[in-house]
Amino acid sequence: MSSPQSAQRLMNLVDSPDLFDLPQEEIAPMQLEAARDLYALRRQKLAILRERGDDCGVTDIRSPADVVPLLFSHTTYKSYPEAFIANKRWALLTRWFDTVSAVPVEVDVTGVETIDDWVDRMWENGHHLYATSGTTGKCSFLNNTKADRDFVERGVARYTFWPKPLDPNGPKMRYYQAWPSNGPQAPMHWFAVTRKLFGRPDASFSLSEPIKVSHLSRVGAMRKAMSENKVTSSEVAAYEDEMKKREARLKAELRAMVADLVEHRNELIMINFWSQMTAVLQIARELGVKDGEFPNLYSWGRPRKRIANVASLEDLEAEANRFFTPKQMFGAYGMTELSLTMPECEAGRYHVPPWIMVLLLDREGNELAPAEGISEGRAGFMDFSREGRWGGIMSGDKIQVDFSGKCACGRRGLTILDTVSRYADTGSDKVDCAGTFDAYVRGVMEVAQ
Amino acid sequence: MNALVRETIDIWHIIKGRPVCRGEVSFNSGNLAFRTPKLDLGELTWTRLEPCPAAHLPSSEIIDLLAETGKAVAANTGGFIGEAIDQLAATSAYARPVLERMFADMHPYFDPDHLRTMVEFELGGFDVLDSWRTVGRGDATARVHAYPPRTVHVLAGNAPIVATMTIARVALTKGVGLLKLASNDLFTVPAVLRTMAHIAPDHPVVRSFSAVYWRGGDERVESALFRAQFFDKLVAWGGDAAIRGSIKYLTPGFELISFDPKNSITMIGKEAGDSPENMAVAAVGAAEKITMFNQEACASTRFVYAEGTTAQVDKFCEALLPELGKARPEIYADARSEPVPQDLQEEISVLKQLAPEYRVWGEYDGRGMVVRSDEPVDFYPTNRVVNVVRVDDLSDALRWVNVSTQSVSIYPKARISGLVDGLANGGAQAISPLGEPGKGPIAGAPHDGIYPLPRMMRWVERRD
Numbered sequence: 001m002s003s004p005q006s007a008q009r010l011m012n013l014v015d016s017p018d019l020f021d022l023p024q025e026e027i028a029p030m031q032l033e034a035a036r037d038l039y040a041l042r043r044q045k046l047a048i049l050r051e052r053g054d055d056c057g058v059t060d061i062r063s064p065a066d067v068v069p070l071l072f073s074h075t076t077y078k079s080y081p082e083a084f085i086a087n088k089r090w091a092l093l094t095r096w097f098d099t100v101s102a103v104p105v106e107v108d109v110t111g112v113e114t115i116d117d118w119v120d121r122m123w124e125n126g127h128h129l130y131a132t133s134g135t136t137g138k139c140s141f142l143n144n145t146k147a148d149r150d151f152v153e154r155g156v157a158r159y160t161f162w163p164k165p166l167d168p169n170g171p172k173m174r175y176y177q178a179w180p181s182n183g184p185q186a187p188m189h190w191f192a193v194t195r196k197l198f199g200r201p202d203a204s205f206s207l208s209e210p211i212k213v214s215h216l217s218r219v220g221a222m223r224k225a226m227s228e229n230k231v232t233s234s235e236v237a238a239y240e241d242e243m244k245k246r247e248a249r250l251k252a253e254l255r256a257m258v259a260d261l262v263e264h265r266n267e268l269i270m271i272n273f274w275s276q277m278t279a280v281l282q283i284a285r286e287l288g289v290k291d292g293e294f295p296n297l298y299s300w301g302r303p304r305k306r307i308a309n310v311a312s313l314e315d316l317e318a319e320a321n322r323f324f325t326p327k328q329m330f331g332a333y334g335m336t337e338l339s340l341t342m343p344e345c346e347a348g349r350y351h352v353p354p355w356i357m358v359l360l361l362d363r364e365g366n367e368l369a370p371a372e373g374i375s376e377g378r379a380g381f382m383d384f385s386r387e388g389r390w391g392g393i394m395s396g397d398k399i400q401v402d403f404s405g406k407c408a409c410g411r412r413g414l415t416i417l418d419t420v421s422r423y424a425d426t427g428s429d430k431v432d433c434a435g436t437f438d439a440y441v442r443g444v445m446e447v448a449q
Numbered sequence: 450m451n452a453l454v455r456e457t458i459d460i461w462h463i464i465k466g467r468p469v470c471r472g473e474v475s476f477n478s479g480n481l482a483f484r485t486p487k488l489d490l491g492e493l494t495w496t497r498l499e500p501c502p503a504a505h506l507p508s509s510e511i512i513d514l515l516a517e518t519g520k521a522v523a524a525n526t527g528g529f530i531g532e533a534i535d536q537l538a539a540t541s542a543y544a545r546p547v548l549e550r551m552f553a554d555m556h557p558y559f560d561p562d563h564l565r566t567m568v569e570f571e572l573g574g575f576d577v578l579d580s581w582r583t584v585g586r587g588d589a590t591a592r593v594h595a596y597p598p599r600t601v602h603v604l605a606g607n608a609p610i611v612a613t614m615t616i617a618r619v620a621l622t623k624g625v626g627l628l629k630l631a632s633n634d635l636f637t638v639p640a641v642l643r644t645m646a647h648i649a650p651d652h653p654v655v656r657s658f659s660a661v662y663w664r665g666g667d668e669r670v671e672s673a674l675f676r677a678q679f680f681d682k683l684v685a686w687g688g689d690a691a692i693r694g695s696i697k698y699l700t701p702g703f704e705l706i707s708f709d710p711k712n713s714i715t716m717i718g719k720e721a722g723d724s725p726e727n728m729a730v731a732a733v734g735a736a737e738k739i740t741m742f743n744q745e746a747c748a749s750t751r752f753v754y755a756e757g758t759t760a761q762v763d764k765f766c767e768a769l770l771p772e773l774g775k776a777r778p779e780i781y782a783d784a785r786s787e788p789v790p791q792d793l794q795e796e797i798s799v800l801k802q803l804a805p806e807y808r809v810w811g812e813y814d815g816r817g818m819v820v821r822s823d824e825p826v827d828f829y830p831t832n833r834v835v836n837v838v839r840v841d842d843l844s845d846a847l848r849w850v851n852v853s854t855q856s857v858s859i860y861p862k863a864r865i866s867g868l869v870d871g872l873a874n875g876g877a878q879a880i881s882p883l884g885e886p887g888k889g890p891i892a893g894a895p896h897d898g899i900y901p902l903p904r905m906m907r908w909v910e911r912r913d
Contacts, residue, residue: 048798055813075792079799083824092806099802138827228848229875365791429478429665430633432607433687433708433747 002147004037006030007384010355011151014158020343020351021411024403031357034384036061039070042102042390048076049390065368067359071380071394074337076100077140082224085115085217093118101127101143102389116214119184127388131184132336137219142337143388149189151385155340155353156193161298161330162343162351163409168197173268173298175199176261178254178276183211186336191272198270205257207250251279258283265294272300277320278310284323292325299324301331301344333420337393339385342416347408349415357382358414360401363423365394376400378423379416396423458483458536460630460662461639464492466655468643476664478632481540485662488670493659494679495625501597502653503623508575511620512564514654518616518645519559522552527647533640541634542607542745544783551609551781555641557889558613568621570893571902578623581911592913595906597624598681601674603665603695604638605686605708606631607745608781612638614896615684616645620654622905627674628660631688635662666694677702681907687711687747706904708897711747711855712829713738715883716843717755718864721765728768731860734884736772738858739835740782740817748856748879751830753837754846759821762839763808766819770810773817773833786815786832796828825849843868850875855897858883 003011010030013019039061043050049070053059056069080096083089090109098105107125112118122129128144159165175195182192188211195204222239225231258280261269273280302317310316321329331344342350352358359380360369369377379399383391400417407415459472460483472484495501503511525531530552538545557563568575572595576582581592600619605611612628616638619626628638638660646655663670665688675683675698683703685692687710699705715738721731738750753769755762776784789797800807800820811818817833820826826836840846843864850857854877859865862882869880878898 047802048795051798051801073792073795075795076799079796081800081822081824082827087824092803096799096803099799227851227853229851230848429690430607431603431605431631431665431686431688431691432633432745433605433611433711 003384003387004034004041006034006037007355010034011385013354014151014155019159019353020162020345020413022354023412024405024414027354027413030354031382031384032061032064035064035067035357035382038384038391039067045102045104046099046390048099064357064359067357067382067392068361068365068367068380070390071359071365071382071392072390073365073394074140074396077142077337077389078138080141082138082220086221086224088113090118094122097122097127097129097141097143100141100389102387103127103143103145105143114214115217116212119213123184129184129388130186130189130336131213131216133216133219137217137221137223139213139217139220144386145388147387148339148385152186152189152339153193156190157197159343160194160198161328163345164328166198166298170198171268172200173198173270174261174264175204175270175272176257177206177272178257178274178280179206179272180208180210181206184213185211186334186338190341194270194272203264205260207253207257209246209249250276254279255283259287262287262289265289266296268296269294270298270300271324273320274300274303277302277316281320281323289323291322294324294326297324297326298328299326299330301329333416335393335395335397337395338381338383344418345407345409345411345415348418349402349407349409350418351407351411352414352416355383355385357384358401358416360399361394363398371401371403373404374400374402374417379420397421398423458540458635460485460635461643462486462662463628463639463642463646463658463660464489465495465659466642466646466651466657468639468646476632476662478664481632483632483635483662488661488663490670490673493627493661493674495599497599497678501599501623501625502656503620504597506623506653508568508579508621508623511623511654512561514645514649514652515559515564515617515620516561517648518641519556521644521648522559522641523556527644529640529643529647533636536636537609537634542743542787543781546776546778547743547781547783548609550778554889555610555613558610558617563890563892564617564621566892567902571900572906578621584910590912591910593908593910595622595903596909597622598905598907599625599679600682600684600905601627601629601680602684603629603686603688603691604631604634605688606634608742609634609637611686612641615686616641616658618901618905619658621902623657624905625657626659627680628658629665630660630662631686632662632665665691671695671698675703676700682706682905684708684901684905706899706901709853711853711878711897712752713748713750713856713858714846714850714854715739715750715753715858715860716846716864716868717753717765717860717883718843719756719761720861720864721755722757722761727861728765730884731765732768732772734858734860735769735835736775736817737777737780737782738856738883740773740775740777740833741780743781743783743786744831744833750856750858751835752825752849753835754840754843754849755837756840756843759805759839762821762837766808766810766821766837769835769837770817770819773811773819773835784816788815789813789818789832789834793828793831793834796826797834800826844871847871847875850877852876855879856881860884 058066084093090112094107094109112121128149130142131139133139157168177191182188302313332341333350334341342352344350361378361380362369365378369375379395379397381393398421400419402415459470462469469486471486473487475484522530534548537548577595581594583590584593585591602615642658677700683695684706685695686708689710715735717731721727735753741749755765794813801809808821815832819835819837821837823839825838830836850872856879857872857877858881860883
């Protein structure tokens, strides 16, 4: 169940010298062909895709519009009942995972006790699933094969810090990230590969605590247990204590990491701090460092969307840039559902790699938005590089796409403007008397991951 | 429902009884675009240096006015109600016949006997409302008066009845009420208040009401208004975000009365399988509870707990499905809802693959879907989707009853006694048999676990 030739051709463009400078009129027909081939192939395995296609009368892809009803939202990847985890029904969870995977998932779960065991068991059997948790605390699980991981590693080596990509054979840097060293998430993989390729093995720093799915799901599990009257007040107190202790541990580690950074601030450095940038700046200032004392620093760019407890990302970015004066920033737009990121050019736009097809949708996500000039809408993507799952995804992001085929930086191809926001932030304020138990759970829902 | 209303509608505001319509500020909420008059925050509060306009009116006069208003609403006097129905038909989740029925059924809430009985049960009589009631015993006595409160109401918009109940309650308290309109019903409250102003211009009760829209959570407006200096109580009708947003303004002297966001369940005993007649009664009864208010209300059932083996429960599911697609105007149910939203479709589509643990009946077209499982599903069933959870014994379902559970309907009636304590302990608020027709509003019954009138009043004592 590998990928069709037409998809492979788009993936192989990762090695092209013109990777982000390809004419859209050449790429578009290749993408359409890949969409058709991939759909024909994935339909055979994915009953939910087949049902969706049949319901909408799309049995064959003839135009980009045909792809629209076939896009999955993030909901699909967390559609398993939470009770499977609470009741340790691992075989059933595995069967569910099979229904959202493009490759057969036939794994013996004998001996699995916890959700972390289950995740490990999937990885051991070639299903390198990514887990993410949203505000509800319920994790989504996205399947990746070994080939999916390999392709990501090719991409990271090819264009990290594009438009002036770093040379994997160049000098290694001191490397600092305010993230754990690894975890079952797409960004964790990007970061791990970056560290391996560009970081000094003797001077790479991460947070020690790994990201466990049990931890990510804890909020959801707690809410569910509360709704079923299974939690005592001392358990709530213990949970809140644990969260506070964890935060204190994290702060202490961060302090040690920043102290090392400050001590070696004249060396060649790469930082990836955005999840904790406010704290990092504060600690560094407390250590007596002033703006502009980092002459050889490379920094990952700020996330495109909201960070918890940060009112204005733009203000924080400006402050961080004044402080660190990076030689180079790697700005990128991406999401865990996509293989790789879309890097930012000199003109501040995100360039879409050829193995990702942009489907700009109307606000509701029902049909394509006008594809001319600069057009705004909901972001949908078809990622042809995924073998472990269907690559069609509808996001909650509001984006603007330049369809003119020419970027202000001079390169060709589709670009996304630096105006990405979330549709959820600008919705309806209707009020109903109907609602769920979630409204009755104070605090637990807001605890940071 | 017309999901793509793009035409901009101008909304009426009521400022201390005076209707105002000027399209000065534009809003979008979901697919709805509308304009309202610009808010003058100073106009929206009543000074505490003067009594509330209706403070010294006898209750009987207020009840008379409400009764006349009820008649005028039913007769569409002035044409305001007709206009509201037109606008709701174009923008709300309900089709016109159901809306017409809802407005036609409003007058019992304004019925003089109903209102009098409400005061008798909730306040113990009119003495405390119209004068001073002596309390205590022997030498230790005081006199108590239910003083008119200043209330601000964050309304829900999923049923016009919210407007009727709020207006009746505020009027009975003789206090003043600022009603914040919900974006999903911008029409009912202004229409009823305009009708009242039309039949009784400048009446003190009319002057006791303001009704305006601002975007829910607008800090500039809410932080200025939600203060003990201006209001005694905030009455919030559901809406998770609305209630969470309001809580931060609470201070001593500014209290929250919350009609919490709720959901409702139905319990079907194994007796349903005893005969085809029983099965039909259970299926029709459950369908009524599910589809009432097009499953938009807190009282609409979203989860059914059914007792029996998988095969028995599957039979019930099969009997239930066709009943979900029937129009029942008497309980405000159209024949169908909007198609099942995409995210729910995705969840259900996956569950279909998990047979036999899960089984799904019906299509995504809004005519009804049944998802059968052994545990409640994680998603929130809407658009005529219901989750039938199989249990060995109805008491097994009690662990899923919690403080968000409002109404519980039970079949057969004889099972109520064995379940009522467990349900109440868990947090449920209203327990009733399945399959009995609604009798209209019941005066003296609590609302979401509380008696609103005594909660709304300011209780003042004097010892002279």
